[in-house]
Amino acid sequence: DSGVTQTPKHLITATGQRVTLRCSPRSGDLSVYWYQQSLDQGLQFLIQYYNGEERAKGNILERFSAQQFPDLHSELNLSSLELGDSALYFCASSAGSVQYFGPGTRLTVT
Amino acid sequence: GIQVEQSPPDLILQEGANSTLRCNFSDSVNNLQWFHQNPWGQLINLFYIPSGTKQNGRLSATTVATERYSLLYISSSQTTDSGVYFCAVRNTGFQKLVFGTGTRLLVSP
Numbered sequence: 001d002s003g004v005t006q007t008p009k010h011l012i013t014a015t016g017q018r019v020t021l022r023c024s025p026r027s028g029d030l031s032v033y034w035y036q037q038s039l040d041q042g043l044q045f046l047i048q049y050y051n052g053e054e055r056a057k058g059n060i061l062e063r064f065s066a067q068q069f070p071d072l073h074s075e076l077n078l079s080s081l082e083l084g085d086s087a088l089y090f091c092a093s094s095a096g097s098v099q100y101f102g103p104g105t106r107l108t109v110t
Numbered sequence: 111g112i113q114v115e116q117s118p119p120d121l122i123l124q125e126g127a128n129s130t131l132r133c134n135f136s137d138s139v140n141n142l143q144w145f146h147q148n149p150w151g152q153l154i155n156l157f158y159i160p161s162g163t164k165q166n167g168r169l170s171a172t173t174v175a176t177e178r179y180s181l182l183y184i185s186s187s188q189t190t191d192s193g194v195y196f197c198a199v200r201n202t203g204f205q206k207l208v209f210g211t212g213t214r215l216l217v218s219p
Binding site for chain 2: 002031033035042043044045048055056058088090092097098099100101103104106
């Protein structure tokens with residue numbers, strides 16, 4: 001158990017819908033990262049927050065947004081969902097160099 | 111951006127065999143992590159090893175940063191070692207991890 005929690009574990013939704021994925025980092029970790037794992041793109045970095053502020057951005061679509069709250073949990077919002085958004089979404093947290101990954105949320109868009 | 115290549119892409123072993131997985135990267139890094147993704151999709155931290163050698167039970171890893179590669183050794187493999195092994199690196203000055211395409215390992219009894 002990495003100490004990073006993610007909810008829900010599975011999510012099935014229709015095209016055009018909006019979903020919110022939630023992540024709670026390890027106790028004391030200020031940095032939260034979001035990654036997407038899809039069959040065609042592999043594991044890719046989406047975005048990083050540090051203590052509530054956006055720190056780095058990767059190949060995150062404009063339809064996607066994230067935030068980190070004062071209690072350090074983070075949410076990833078995915079809107080206008082397309083079939084190609086089906087993927088495993090991971091959250092990771094770190095206090096230093098090592099990133100610890102949560103169990104992931106498997107999103108299926110039908 | 112930095113490129114990460116892993117080899118072999120697929121590996122099939124009999125239980126008890128040893129194996130070596132390789133990770134090559136195209137630029138200098140200040141972070142290198144090895145992960146095991148189990149059949150349930152969980153990413154499990156194996157090693158944080160930007161340089162040097164580490165051992166943890168039947169697993170060990172070596173990174174030669176000056177030559178831009180890392181090796182993961184699995185000895186006396188077990189069926190529970192099956193899954194995908196990822197190497198991920200971070201460039202100096204960047205926060206994100208860049209993942210390789212993975213090595214899919216199947217250990218048969």
